[in-house]
Amino acid sequence: MENRTLRVFKTMSYREKPNSEELAFGRTFTDHMFVMDYSDAEGWHDAKIVPYEPLKIDPAAMVFHYGQSVFEGLKAYLNPQGEPLLFRPRKNIARLNRSNERLCIPTLDEDFLLHALKQLIYIEKEWIPKADGTSLYIRPMIISTEPFLGVAPSKEYKLVIILSPVGAYYKEGINPIKIAVENDFVRAVRGGTGEAKTGGNYASSLKAQEVAGKEGYSQVLWLDGVEKRYIEEVGSMNVFFKIGDEVVTPELNGSILSGITRSSVIQLLKHWGISVRESKITIDELYQEYQKGNVEEVFGSGTAAVISPIGQLDWNDHKMFFNNGQTGKLSKELYETLTGIQYGRLNDPFNWIEKVATQQTMNKVG
Amino acid sequence: MENRTLRVFKTMSYREKPNSEELAFGRTFTDHMFVMDYSDAEGWHDAKIVPYEPLKIDPAAMVFHYGQSVFEGLKAYLNPQGEPLLFRPRKNIARLNRSNERLCIPTLDEDFLLHALKQLIYIEKEWIPKADGTSLYIRPMIISTEPFLGVAPSKEYKLVIILSPVGAYYKEGINPIKIAVENDFVRAVRGGTGEAKTGGNYASSLKAQEVAGKEGYSQVLWLDGVEKRYIEEVGSMNVFFKIGDEVVTPELNGSILSGITRSSVIQLLKHWGISVRESKITIDELYQEYQKGNVEEVFGSGTAAVISPIGQLDWNDHKMFFNNGQTGKLSKELYETLTGIQYGRLNDPFNWIEKVATQQTMNKVG
Numbered sequence: 001m002e003n004r005t006l007r008v009f010k011t012m013s014y015r016e017k018p019n020s021e022e023l024a025f026g027r028t029f030t031d032h033m034f035v036m037d038y039s040d041a042e043g044w045h046d047a048k049i050v051p052y053e054p055l056k057i058d059p060a061a062m063v064f065h066y067g068q069s070v071f072e073g074l075k076a077y078l079n080p081q082g083e084p085l086l087f088r089p090r091k092n093i094a095r096l097n098r099s100n101e102r103l104c105i106p107t108l109d110e111d112f113l114l115h116a117l118k119q120l121i122y123i124e125k126e127w128i129p130k131a132d133g134t135s136l137y138i139r140p141m142i143i144s145t146e147p148f149l150g151v152a153p154s155k156e157y158k159l160v161i162i163l164s165p166v167g168a169y170y171k172e173g174i175n176p177i178k179i180a181v182e183n184d185f186v187r188a189v190r191g192g193t194g195e196a197k198t199g200g201n202y203a204s205s206l207k208a209q210e211v212a213g214k215e216g217y218s219q220v221l222w223l224d225g226v227e228k229r230y231i232e233e234v235g236s237m238n239v240f241f242k243i244g245d246e247v248v249t250p251e252l253n254g255s256i257l258s259g260i261t262r263s264s265v266i267q268l269l270k271h272w273g274i275s276v277r278e279s280k281i282t283i284d285e286l287y288q289e290y291q292k293g294n295v296e297e298v299f300g301s302g303t304a305a306v307i308s309p310i311g312q313l314d315w316n317d318h319k320m321f322f323n324n325g326q327t328g329k330l331s332k333e334l335y336e337t338l339t340g341i342q343y344g345r346l347n348d349p350f351n352w353i354e355k356v357a358t359q360q361t362m363n364k365v366g
Numbered sequence: 367m368e369n370r371t372l373r374v375f376k377t378m379s380y381r382e383k384p385n386s387e388e389l390a391f392g393r394t395f396t397d398h399m400f401v402m403d404y405s406d407a408e409g410w411h412d413a414k415i416v417p418y419e420p421l422k423i424d425p426a427a428m429v430f431h432y433g434q435s436v437f438e439g440l441k442a443y444l445n446p447q448g449e450p451l452l453f454r455p456r457k458n459i460a461r462l463n464r465s466n467e468r469l470c471i472p473t474l475d476e477d478f479l480l481h482a483l484k485q486l487i488y489i490e491k492e493w494i495p496k497a498d499g500t501s502l503y504i505r506p507m508i509i510s511t512e513p514f515l516g517v518a519p520s521k522e523y524k525l526v527i528i529l530s531p532v533g534a535y536y537k538e539g540i541n542p543i544k545i546a547v548e549n550d551f552v553r554a555v556r557g558g559t560g561e562a563k564t565g566g567n568y569a570s571s572l573k574a575q576e577v578a579g580k581e582g583y584s585q586v587l588w589l590d591g592v593e594k595r596y597i598e599e600v601g602s603m604n605v606f607f608k609i610g611d612e613v614v615t616p617e618l619n620g621s622i623l624s625g626i627t628r629s630s631v632i633q634l635l636k637h638w639g640i641s642v643r644e645s646k647i648t649i650d651e652l653y654q655e656y657q658k659g660n661v662e663e664v665f666g667s668g669t670a671a672v673i674s675p676i677g678q679l680d681w682n683d684h685k686m687f688f689n690n691g692q693t694g695k696l697s698k699e700l701y702e703t704l705t706g707i708q709y710g711r712l713n714d715p716f717n718w719i720e721k722v723a724t725q726q727t728m729n730k731v732g
C-alpha cells in the first residue's frame with residue numbers, strides 16, 4: 001500500500017432511507033461509497049469515501065470487453081445495543097486477494113481495506129436496517145479500467161465498495177426451495193475460474209438459471225464440468241447433505257467457491273460433535289442414498305441467504321424430496337446459531353465478529 | 367427494433383489523428399462512437415452517434431459484478447480508390463446475436479445495426495489509416511447496466527461501438543510466433559460460454575497468458591476442458607495445421623469461437639481445391655504427425671492478425687518446429703489473398719466485401 005491516506009467527502013444531498021420492512025435485495029444503495037485507484041506507477045492510491053454516484057469509465061476500459069473483474073459480498077448487522085458488527089470480514093478480504101491473483105489483478109493491503117470498510121460502515125451506520133433478518137449488504141468490487149483493446153492484464157483498476165440495505169435474498173424466506181440438477185450447462189471447470197469470485201462465472205450461469213426458472217426452479221445445482229457427475233454448488237451457495245448421522249459437502253476442488261458461510265457451518269457442526277465430511281460426492285451416490293431413505297436434510301449456505309433449506313431436488317426424471325418439504329432441524333439450528341452470532345444475540349465462541357468502532361479517526365491511518 | 371431513428375451529435379473538439387506509420391493496437395480511439403440503449407419497456411432505443419467520451423455507469427450496474435457482456439471485432443479498410451470497405455460485417459453481427467442468446471441479452475435488428483455501423487464509419491472515414499497493413503478496428507460491445515445486485519439477466523443494456531485505427535496486432539508482424547500448449551488452465555468447456563464472445567472467456571485466459579509470456583511465448587494453445595487432449599484454439603485465433611496434403615482445423619464444438627477468418631480460410635482453401643478437414647484433433651495426434659515429418663505449416667486465423675504463422679509449438683518437453691520457423695507458402699498465400707480482398711486490391715469472388723456508401727442519409731432509416 002503505497003499511500004494509506006483515506007479522505008472523506010460527504011454528500012450534500014442525503015437520500016431517503018427505505019422502510020426496513022419492505023426491503024428487496026440489492027436495489028437501494030446508501031449515500032456514500034469507497035473508491036480507490038490503481039496504476040502501475042502509483043500502486044493502489046487515492047483512497048476515498050465519496051458520495052454514491054455513477055462511475056465515469058472510458059468505453060474502451062478492459063472490464064467492458066474482457067471481463068477482468070472480481071468482487072466480494074458480506075454484511076453488516078446491528079447488535080441489540082445498536083452497534084454495527086461485521087462477520088469474518090478478513091475472510092472476504094483474503095478471498096478477494098485470492099480472486100485477484102487468479103485474475104491477474106494487483107493484490108490489496110488487507111488491513112488497510114478492512115480499515116477503509118469500517119470507516120465506510122461507520123459513516124453509513126444509520127443505513128443498517130433494524131427489522132428482523134435485515135442487514136447492510138457490502139459489495140466490494142474491482143474493475144479493470146485501462147482503455148486498451150489488447151487481451152492482457154489491465155494496468156489500471158478501480159476498487160469500489162457500495163452498500164445496500166437488504167431484506168431476505170430469497171422471496172420464499174427460510175422456506176425450502178426447489179432446485180434442479182443442471183445437465184447441459186457448465187458453470188466452471190477444473191483449471192478455470194470457478195474458485196474466484198469473478199463476473200464471468202455468474203454471466204455463464206444466467207442461461208441455465210433462466211431455463212430452470214421457467215420450469216419453476218429457484219436455482220440449479222451445478223455438476224463438475226469434466227465428468228458431469230460430481231456435485232459442486234448452487235447458484236450462489238455451497239451445498240450440504242445430511243446423510244444418516246453424517247453431513248457431507250463437496251470438497252474444495254478449485255472449481256467451487258470457498259464459501260465463508262460454508263467454512264462457518266463446518267466449524268459449527270464440528271463444535272457440536274456432528275461428523276462432517278468434505279469430499280467428492282456424485283449425484284448418483286446422492287440418489288442412491290436418497291432411495292435408501294438416508295438423506296435427511298439438504299441445504300445451501302451463503303452470505304445472502306445464510307442457510308437455505310432445499311426441499312426438492314430434481315435430477316432428470318428423478319425427483320427427490322427432503323424432510324417432507326419442511327425446514328429440517330439441523331438447518332434451523334444452523335440458521336439460528338449463525339444469525340444469532342451475526343446479530344450479536346448469541347455468544348461468539350470462534351471470534352467471528354468484528355465490531356465497527358463507534359469513534360474513528362477520519363483522516364489518516366497506518 | 368422498436369425505434370429506428372439514428373441521431374447524430376457531432377463533436378466540438380476533434381482529436382489529433384495518430385501517424386499511421388506508428389499505430390499500436392487498440393490504444394487510440396476516434397472522435398465519435400455509436401450508442402444505443404435497451405430497457406424492457408422500450409426495447410432497443412435511442413440510437414445515436416455521439417462524441418467519444420466516458421460512459422457514466424452506476425457502480426451497481428450488473429456488468430461490473432456479474433460480467434454479463436458481449437462484444438465483436440471487425441475492421442474497416444480503405445481500397446485503392448480511398449473508399450471504406452467492411453469484410454463480412456453481417457457475420458459479426460449475426461455472431462453478436464448468438465453471443466447475446468447465450469448471455470441472455472436481448473438480440474438486435476441486424477440490418478439496423480449494420481446501417482448504424484456504416485453511418486459511424488462514414489462519419490469517421492478520415493480516421494481509417496492509409497499505411498500498409500493498417501485499418502480501422504471496430505469494436506461493438508453490449509454491457510448490462512441495470513443497477514441491481516441479484517444474479518439474474520439485466521433489464522437494461524447499453525450497446526456501444528468504438529473505433530480504433532490500428533497497425534499490426536502482433537509486434538512480430540507476419541513473422542512466425544512461438545506458442546505453448548496450455549496444460550493447467552482451461553479457457554472454456556463444453557456447456558460453458560466458449561462459443562460466445564463474452565468477457566469471462568478472456569478474463570479466464572489472462573493467467574495462462576501471463577505465465578506463458580514470462581517463458582517467452584506469444585500465446586497459448588488451448589486444449590479442451592474435459593479431456594485436455596483435443597486442440598481448441600489460440601488466444602484470439604482459430605488454428606490450422608497443414609498435415610501432408612490436407613489442412614486440418616478443430617471442428618466447431620461449442621467451446622471454441624466460430625471465427626469469421628476461419629470460415630473465410632476454409633472457403634478459400636476449398637476454392638483452391640485444397641482438402642480441408644474440420645474435425646477433432648488431439649495434441650498427441652499432432653505430435654505423432656510431427657514426428658513423422660508430416661506437419662508442414664501451422665497458423666492461426668483471426669481478424670486482428672489475419673493469418674499468423676506459428677513457427678514453434680511447445681508441448682511440455684516436446685518442442686515442435688514448423689517450416690524451419692519461416693512463414694509457409696500456404697500461410698503467405700492465404701494472408702495475401704485475404705488482405706487483398708479486404709483492401710479491395712483483389713477480386714472478391716465470394717461477395718465478402720460491403721462498401722460503406724459515401725453519400726448517406728443521416729437522419730432516418732427503415
Ligand SMILES: Cc1ncc(COP(=O)(O)O)c(C=O)c1O
Nearest residue numbers: 236237238257259260261302303
Ligand atoms: C458461487 C458461489 N458459491 C458460494 C457462495 C457462498 O459464499 P459465502 O458463504 O462466502 O457467501 C457464493 C456467494 O458468495 C457464491 O457466489
Ligand SMILES: Cc1ncc(COP(=O)(O)O)c(C=O)c1O
Nearest residue numbers: 602603604623625626627668669
Ligand atoms: C477466442 C477467439 N478465437 C478466435 C477468434 C478469431 O475470430 P475472427 O476470425 O472472427 O476474428 C477470436 C477473435 O475474434 C477470438 O477472440
